[in-house]
Amino acid sequence: MVSGTPSPLAPRAATPAALLVPRVRGRAGLVAGLAVLALMVLAAALAPVLSGHDPIATDTSATGLPPGSPGHPLGTDRLGRDLLARMLHGARYSLLVGAAASLLTVAAGTAVGTAAALGPRWLDTLVTRTADALLALPMILVALTLAAVAGPSPATVVLAIAATGWMPVALIARAEVRALRERPFVRAARSLGHSRTRILLRHLVPNALPPIAAIAAFEVGHAILTESTLSFLGLGIPPNIPSWGTMLTDARALLLTGQWYTVALPAGAIVATIIAVNAVSTGLERPGAGEGRTW
């Protein structure tokens, strides 16, 4: 080469698999987290196949069966509903609401934070003051008010979670974009005649994503927990729809009667999901952080 250095550049494959392989290698946490999440999604998708029971059908002849009972591997609840069927069908709503709510939270937070960083000063003030005020309020109070006004439904839960979770994402996105705005490569893009929109989408947002991705993992946990909490309080997913949160609601009366598994199963699933998401997010942190490459 011209500068006398040998070219370190071999042609590279750009397939998604090839891009993912070096990130996965040597990272047990990432692999384990992905595997747990994939299993959960698969189990949720195959719920009717994996369990022959109807998750909402009651059976008065089989109430309160312990795990390991014939025909009911995880037992039944006090209405005789099959717990395995309820866990599997519940995963559908819990995972869907968790994913939708965290996506909405992160997307809305990033958009609001970026607008605050690049927009007029009054918008910046409005966004930061609103975020500060909402952060100062107990989150559950805001979510409860929203859920109470709009009525219990999965969509309400998603909106309530996003409404109470966007602030940290927005504040981080705002700080990142403000810092990036004066970076040489953003000036260089301006010096080449790129439009403001192009600079925003191609240069500012992608480089602001790593810290946002880190907080997004927390948002998934926050979303699943809030769904459970709202459902537990009777303001989330309606009780006739199985979700891990509604299962906890149903089981609260049984907590001290020896039927601990009715609580332990949904609680364990929630904890496992949150741990898996955090493992994935930690594992995705790039090893070459010092090299200047962001993804």
Next chain:
Amino acid sequence: MVSTVGTVLEVAGLRVRVGGRSVVDGLDLELRAGEATALVGRSGSGKSLTASALAGLLPEGAERSGTARFTGADGAVVDLMALPPARMRALRGPGIGYAFQEAQASLNPTVTVGAHLAETLKAHGVPRAERRERGTDALRAAGLEEPEGLWRAYPFELSGGQAQRVALALACVLGPRLLVADEVTSALDPVTQAGVLDTLRARTAGGGALLLITHDLAVAARWADRVAVLDGGRIAESGPAAEVLRSPRHPFTRELVRAAAPAVATPSPARGGAR
């Protein structure tokens, strides 16, 4: 018809204020087609700020005034200081190219070399089919011998010299009438530095103007046709490079020449005796 003679940029009474303080205070400068002009001065004398002001790239909080009459390749004259944002944006790239001091940092870490070039061409309406070829041509013209291999490289995979050449290719890909090179070789070793400056100098043969910003008088002496010395926010002295550097008239220029003299004129003893 591309104009290869005459003035490309005529700056009059340029003032730049940063935080209420005048850093550039009434600067006059003329850049001609086919010529390289070196803007020299101490660190912090406002060289980069001058170039930023002309290209409309001043940081937030800095204000500029004055006139900068820019003559395009088609002969049309515009005042860079009074141009509406949309027309200024269209002028950046084909009209004015800007190469930055920190080459590696001036490339987006999440975007490949090829995407940098292709996007810049796209932003100025170059059809998709031509982008790859024009991009690799620009890399080759910047002195990179394997442009195809570099196309998919990310900035962190480049050496300092390669990054500087990629940044130059990017600034030149649209064939700017005026190229501003802001301390582009300060961080490079002497051999790479000479190579990059030769590449820059070769561009003026096509009728473009080159504004070479440097604190290195040896660079100015070897690669510039004209030298303008910046002191106290004004041009202290300007003229043909050989003349200004051989017999400086202004006290500040004399001081600069004297400070640089040992390095430029006398070979250091170590060079002869080391091996």
